Amino acid sequence: MQGEWGGVREAGGGGLLRTEGVAKAFGGVQALGGCTIDVEPGSITGLIGPNGSGKTTLFNVITGYERLDAGEVYLDGTRITNAPPQRVFALGIGRTFQLTRIFSSLTVMENMLVASQHSSRQPGRVRNPLARAGGAADRQRAMDLLDFVGLAGHATAPAETLSYGQRKLLELAYVMVADPAIVLLDEPAGGVNPSLINDIAARIRELNAAGRTFLIVEHNMDFVMGICSRIAVLDYGTVVAAGPPEAIRRDPRVLDAYLGAAEDDDDTG
Amino acid sequence: MSLPPALRWGSVAALLAVAAVFPLVFTSELVTQIAVDTLIFAGAAAAWNIFSGYSGYISLGHAVFFGAGAYTAGVAAQDWQISGSAEFLLLPLAAAVAAVIAVPFGLIALRVRRHTFVVVTIAVFFIFQLMAFNLAVTGGSVGINAPFLGWDPATYNNPFYYLALIIAVGTTALSWLIRRSRFGLQLRAIRDDEDRARGLGVRVMRVKLTAFIISAVVMGLVGALWFFFIVQVLPQYGFDPLLDLSVALMAFLGGLGRVAGPVLGALILEPGQQYLTLHIGNSYLSEIILGALFLLVILFLPRGIIPFLEERVTAWRGRAPRAPDTVPASPAGEQPAQAARRGTS
Numbered sequence: 001m002q003g004e005w006g007g008v009r010e011a012g013g014g015g016l017l018r019t020e021g022v023a024k025a026f027g028g029v030q031a032l033g034g035c036t037i038d039v040e041p042g043s044i045t046g047l048i049g050p051n052g053s054g055k056t057t058l059f060n061v062i063t064g065y066e067r068l069d070a071g072e073v074y075l076d077g078t079r080i081t082n083a084p085p086q087r088v089f090a091l092g093i094g095r096t097f098q099l100t101r102i103f104s105s106l107t108v109m110e111n112m113l114v115a116s117q118h119s120s121r122q123p124g125r126v127r128n129p130l131a132r133a134g135g136a137a138d139r140q141r142a143m144d145l146l147d148f149v150g151l152a153g154h155a156t157a158p159a160e161t162l163s164y165g166q167r168k169l170l171e172l173a174y175v176m177v178a179d180p181a182i183v184l185l186d187e188p189a190g191g192v193n194p195s196l197i198n199d200i201a202a203r204i205r206e207l208n209a210a211g212r213t214f215l216i217v218e219h220n221m222d223f224v225m226g227i228c229s230r231i232a233v234l235d236y237g238t239v240v241a242a243g244p245p246e247a248i249r250r251d252p253r254v255l256d257a258y259l260g261a262a263e264d265d266d267d268t269g
Numbered sequence: 270m271s272l273p274p275a276l277r278w279g280s281v282a283a284l285l286a287v288a289a290v291f292p293l294v295f296t297s298e299l300v301t302q303i304a305v306d307t308l309i310f311a312g313a314a315a316a317w318n319i320f321s322g323y324s325g326y327i328s329l330g331h332a333v334f335f336g337a338g339a340y341t342a343g344v345a346a347q348d349w350q351i352s353g354s355a356e357f358l359l360l361p362l363a364a365a366v367a368a369v370i371a372v373p374f375g376l377i378a379l380r381v382r383r384h385t386f387v388v389v390t391i392a393v394f395f396i397f398q399l400m401a402f403n404l405a406v407t408g409g410s411v412g413i414n415a416p417f418l419g420w421d422p423a424t425y426n427n428p429f430y431y432l433a434l435i436i437a438v439g440t441t442a443l444s445w446l447i448r449r450s451r452f453g454l455q456l457r458a459i460r461d462d463e464d465r466a467r468g469l470g471v472r473v474m475r476v477k478l479t480a481f482i483i484s485a486v487v488m489g490l491v492g493a494l495w496f497f498f499i500v501q502v503l504p505q506y507g508f509d510p511l512l513d514l515s516v517a518l519m520a521f522l523g524g525l526g527r528v529a530g531p532v533l534g535a536l537i538l539e540p541g542q543q544y545l546t547l548h549i550g551n552s553y554l555s556e557i558i559l560g561a562l563f564l565l566v567i568l569f570l571p572r573g574i575i576p577f578l579e580e581r582v583t584a585w586r587g588r589a590p591r592a593p594d595t596v597p598a599s600p601a602g603e604q605p606a607q608a609a610r611r612g613t614s
Contacts (some may be wrong), residue, residue, distance in 0.1 A: 063468060085467040095468065103461035105526075106454070114449070114458045115469040130443075133451040178470065 016041040016213050016247050017093070017182050022071035024054075024061055030147045031057040034071065034238040039182065044204065044214045046224040046245075049234030052239070055217040056098060058234070059184050063095050064088045076181065094180035098187045098217075100167040102174075104160035105178075108151060111159050111170060112142035115177040143175040149203060165196040172203065182213040205268075225249065285438065292430045299428035307539040308433035309495050313512070314519040314531030315440040316487030319447060320480045321517070322526035326379070326461030329513040330390030333397045334485040335505030336507035337370050338363035338492030343502050345404055352416045357432070360493050367489025368482050375481040379474060382463070394508065401504035412503035415496055429498045436494065437532065440487050445528045447483075456480055458528070515539075521539030522566055533574060 017039040024032040032054045039045045047055050060066040062073055062084040073081045073085070075091055083091070103111050113134040134142070146152045149169040154162065162170060168188060175183055188204070189197045204214060204227060218224045224231060225245045232242040233254045242250045248254055292301045313335065321328050341363040346356050380387040401407045418425070447453040455476045458466040467473050496502045519534030538559070545555035569579045 065464065065468070085464070086470045086472055089470045097465070101462050101465040103458045103465070105461050110454055110457075114454055114466065114471065129452060130446040130450050132449050133454045174469070189305055240603055 004072075015039045016076055017215065018074040019058070020072045021075070022058065022061055022073065023069045024057055024066060025069055031237055032061065032068070035234065035238055037232050037239060037242075039213060039215050040072060040230070041213050042208070042211060043229045044208050044216065044227055046228035046231040047215060047217045047234060048219075048221075048224055048248075053234040054237040055234055056186060057237075058216065059095060059186055062088070063093060063184065088176065089180070092179075092181035093184060094175035094178060094182070095184035096168070096171040096175055096186055096188065098190065100164070102159045102162070102167050102170055104158070106159055107156055108146065108159050108162070108170060109139070109142060109155040111217065112146065112174045112177055113138060115174040116142060142173075142177060145176050146170075148176075148206075150174045150199070165192040165200075168192055168196075168202070172200070176207070176212075180212075182215060182268050183207075185214060185216045185218075187218055188216060189218055189223045197215065197223060288434055288438075290349075291343060292427050296423070298426060301430055303543045305426055305429045305433050305498060305538055306543065307535055308437045309491055310539045311532045311588065312433060312440050312491045312537035313438065313488060314516040314523075314535045315444050315607070316484040316491070316538040317516040318484075318520045318526065318531040319444050319487075320438070320484035321459065322452060322520055322530065323448065323456035324480055325476055325526075326382070326386050327517065328378075328390045328481075329387055329517065330374070330378070330394040331484065331488050331516060332510065332512040333365040333370065333374065333394050333510050334488035335492035335512055336397060336401060336502075336504075336509075337367050337497070338489030339496035339502040339507045340401065340407055340413065341366040341489070342493035342496050343408075343415060346416050347413060353418060354428075356416045356418075356497055358484065360490055363493035364486045366488040367485045367492070371482045371485035374485075375478045379477045379481065391510075394510065395470065398504055398508035401508055404494060406503065410504060412507070413503055415500045415502075417500075418497075425502070429494065433491075433496055436487065436490055441528060443483070443531055447480075448528055452476065452479070460526070518563055519593070521573055522563070522570075524575035527573070527575045530573055530575050 015038040017037075018033055019037050021034045021036055022032050023030070035054065035058055037047070037058075038043075045104055046056070049055055052193075057066065058176045061068045064083050064087065067082050071081070072079060075088075075093060077090070080088060080091060080093075087242055103114060106114070110133070114139045116134065134194055143152060143155065149168055149172060151166060151173065154166070159167070159170065172183075172185070172188070185204070188200050192200065201223060203214075208214060216224070216228065228245060230243065231248045232239050233248060233251070234240070241248060243251070271453075295304075310363065313331070317328065317331050320331075328477070342359045345359050345362055351359065374393055377517065380395065381389060402410055407413065428558065446601060447456070455466065455471045455473075458469075458471060459473055459476060463473055492507070496507070515538065516531070519533040519538050521534070522530075522538060523532065523534035524530030541562075542555060542559055545558055549555050549558075558571055566573075
């Protein structure tokens with residue numbers, strides 16, 4: 001398969017998150033054409049590529065928002081191809097969206113509690129269905145995470161009062177509530193002011209140091225090169241290059257696919 | 270909820286006390302009859318709000334459950350020759366039939382969203398109205414009469430008043446419990462962004478269907494009680510499109526998705542409608558006036574009375590919780606080179 005990357009792996013093994021030959025077409029447009037990636041556990045992996053190269057589609061296919069036409073998706077060796085979003089989340093893949101998607105009419109704390117339902121489930125115990133949402137443990141964990149992203153002071157505020165950057169942080173926090181094995185971030189730095197970008201990068205590094213795996217789509221090159229241990233480059237729905245940031249920066253295929261545009265026509269914005 | 274807890278629970282207790290003694294103070298049959306109608310609508314609107322208000326799926330087909338409750342009570346009383354106050358034992362059956370109808374109705378309608386959902390609920394509603402007109406069991410356009418209650422006319426309305434009060438208060442209490450529960454949180458998350466809620470592990474179909482069934486059960490109860498009260502059900506009143514519009518308007522007026530919203534809306538709209546009908550004598554004119562009133566509400570109180578008042582209180586206290594850190598609201602992560610190469614993605 002073209003674009004196999006992520007180092008040598010024994011047959012049948014693989015990384016924490018693996019896609020094999022994933023294809024997805026929208027009408028006549030082939031968004032993904034046999035895309036194979038392999039995310040090593042404990043890594044921060046970057047996924048870059050020009051607009052329309054299939055990055056967000058790949059996220060959607062992995063997390064069950066789009067059905068794929070061909071190929072397979074594995075999480076830790078388990079096949080999760082075409083699993084619905086709630087199942088993908090329960091299995092341990094959290095994700096954020098390019099344009100943040102929070103529950104704007106709920107409070108910040110309520111946003112956290114929506115995601116916390118799996119973490120507190122105790123098998124064999126019947127729960128009072130009308131009990132107040134979020135037990136003490138759930139609320140404490142939610143509060144700790146809000147504190148971690150710097151939003152603890154906003155816990156009781158309606159989420160719609162948060163700024164764009166704060167919404168990104170809230171989305172990161174509530175994805176973390178369920179303790180996912182891997183987190184997919186779609187443009188975490190997009191539209192965020194520089195100081196907050198550093199803040200977000202620091203939070204991601206901290207979570208990664210604690211063992212969390214990340215797969216990040218991002219256009220901000222400084223951000224990607226600075227934070228990622230491995231980078232995959234997507235073009236026309238396939239992986240054209242993969243490796244550590246230094247190698248990617250020099251790879252001629254990457255320059256052609258990703259940066260070559262500047263030489264073709266650099267007069268438009 | 271911006272009221273301090275002591276004040277809030279104090280006003281709830283005062284309201285309950287007033288409601289409890291109301292028919293003992295105002296003994297006029299006309300007044301208690303309007304009060305019963307109002308409480309029936311309060312229960313119906315509160316039930317509608319548990320589903321539509323919290324989930325954001327605006328149903329205009331809840332009269333299906335109301336009519337099903339009325340007809341279930343009517344047909345069962347007729348077939349089993351139930352007479353007198355024993356008819357009230359049929360209330361649970363009416364609720365159960367409404368729940369059974371809600372399952373396939375919900376499984377079909379809840380697959381689509383927004384406007385399509387509204388249209389599907391209206392279509393299902395008309396199917397049921399047509400069936401009521403045409404099936405033998407419903408008595409067609411002649412309808413069904415309720416068993417005769419040989420009660421003293423002076424206090425005839427009182428048992429209905431208290432039953433309707435129990436249903437309305439019980440439904441509102443249930444609505445309050447649901448709103449603060451995990452289930453209610455999931456419903457409100459679905460209203461804000463259903464796909465996002467799925468991605469956070471919410472089993473959206475199960476949650477929506479459960480809320481749909483809960484509100485159907487109360488609608489069935491209320492429909493049966495209404496049938497016993499007015500003693501007759503005809504297809505056009507059992508399955509009445511105006512009922513759907515009324516409960517929706519009540520919830521919108523008071524505050525969609527708020528616990529007290531639909532109750533407040535019912536307390537204003539139903540007596541208002543009855544008052545206008547009585548004093549103008551022409552029910553069409555009163556409906557036109559109410560329609561105009563509704564347009565004014567939409568223009569000046571688009572979110573309903575309760576959210577409006579809350580905003581005023583918050584503004585008056587001068588502590589609007591605004592987030593201090595503001596950054597540009599538009600994503601600007603795209604680099605010119607990429608944009609130039611591919612255009613928009």
